[in-house]
Amino acid sequence: MNVDLFDFDLPPERIALRPASPRDSARLLVLRGDETRDATVADLPGLLRAGDLLVFNDTRVIPAQLEGRRGDAKIGATLHKREGPRRWRAFIRNAKRLRDGDRIDFGQGVTATAGDRAEDGSFALDFAGDEPVELLLERCGRMPLPPYIASKRPTDARDADDYQTMFADEPGAVAAPTAALHFTPELIAALDAAGIGHATLTLHVGAGTFLPVKAEDTDAHRMHAEWGRIDAATADHLNAVRAAGGRVIAVGTTSLRLIESAAGEDDVIRPFEGDTSIFITPGYRFKGVDGLITNFHLPRSTLFMLVSALMGLERMQAAYAHAIADGYRFYSYGDGSLLLP
Template sequence: MRVDLFDFDLPQERIALRPVRPRDAARMLLVRGNEPLADMGVRDLPAILNAGDVLVFNDTRVIPAQLEGHRAGGQAKFGVTLHKRIDLRRWQAFVRNSRRLKEGDQIVFGGDVTAIAQERHVDGSFTLMFEGDEPVEVLLGKAGTMPLPPYIARKRGVDEQDLVDYQTMFAEKDGAVAAPTASLHFTPELIGAIDAGGIQRETLTLHVGAGTFLPVKTDDTDDHAMHSEFGQISSETADRLNSARAKGGRIIAVGTTALRLLESAADENRMIRPFSGDTDIFITPGYVFKGVDGLMTNFHLPKSTLMMLVSALMGRERMMTAYDHAIAEEYRFYSYGDSSLLLP
């Protein structure tokens, strides 16, 4: 499909630079089948869903994966965004000014943290091997900052508040370089209301990579290559999800990251299987969903893979209409913005 089919104009003032407080005070646009669009709030979620439905959250934790450094013994400066863990000491990373970086170069970051550029990949990214004996997570704590999306970082600096704001209440397993932002809206009070309504909760893990921020640079979706990300669904979680669906419950992914992993794990009979490994699933209109029955998600960038995903779930024209409505009604967009609930 043509990528420009998923384009729209978004006024800059609609891009949220901070989340609302409290988190569950965000607005939520309900897009349900062919019913009229409904302006609601995240706190309405327990009233919209049914007892027996399941909300599936991503429990990945964002690490301080943004680093600034220079070549050892030289003046060349590099901005590094870690993308995907390879092993205990090596990460694949996107590098700003990568044309000046050569295989074998040592990069010196803050806090006396250093890494060797081991291999350049075809997409321009590098394998970086962090030196020393301390765990890489400790090194990142010394030298790294929170990897805010470019559309926020360009407008303001990263600060201490982002250490809290850009982490969900479900964050447990280190490895993401972007937050599963749909989950940022949840609070203990909202979870209490969800539990009281008989709505089930499950977690999976997808370590979100920096590729989620990359624009689609091709003219046709067939020519776009997705970066892979590591995910896990336990056998116990898969069993509970399948059992809930067999009893008539709907599986509602909280965020496109949870959705992509559920779809990667689902078979042709709509059964969710245990999963542990990489996924580079790319969902565009025409895709037949097998793992989910709905999606809670923030508002996405024009011509992005996530705009294509929600269009696959609800229909492109339906989503373009919903986004026109959201812009007109002054919803807040992107990572720190408002939410939508999509129920085909």
């Protein structure tokens, strides 16, 4: 499909720079069949059915934004995928000053050696020492806010909490599964009381999620791989919910993409562990999920293509036009939507 079909104009003032407070006070655009309704995230217990299951991503964002020096050259690095115990793939700023074998000093006693450069321009970085890399990053790294926020204000202490979900448990993401940022313990308790369950899986979100689609046609776009895991007990739980007539509703596109990666053509979700580079565009048949809670996405992005595959392109174009006109807040710290085909 032509990528231009997924373009739209977004006024810059619609981009949220801070999350709603409290988190579940964020607005929620409900698309249910042909119905369009304005609500808030706190209304979810009354918008879903007893027996439904919300599936959250329990990945934890690491301080993956690094600033260092190679000799007299400033080098910026954004880690985006682990390749080994001490090796990470990273997008590099000032990459023209970096070569295979160069040593980068990130301060606080943290150094790394540049390895091979991939086709996408990213470098492998091998971190020196015996301490776990996560501990090194806590010393020298900072929270990797999305570029559409970082370009408007600096990262600060609030982001360390604001950019983690209440489910964050497994370190490894360099971007938050932002739909889950809206959830609070009080909202989960209300959902439990309404008979709406929840489960978790793990997908370590990479910085590739923010990369624009540069191809003119979706068939020419290559997705970055991300590592994920659904264990056997969780897969069995999801299948049992659907067999009993409940709906599996992914909270975030990361949860959805991992479930769909694990689902077979027989619509059975199986245990999964490894990389996924699934790319969902209109025409895709969903096999493992029945709905999605997600924020509002970038124009021409793979994520807007995904929601258009779920609900239909014209439906999502109209929904986004409504959200823009009605003052919804967009992107990672913005408002949410409940999409039920």
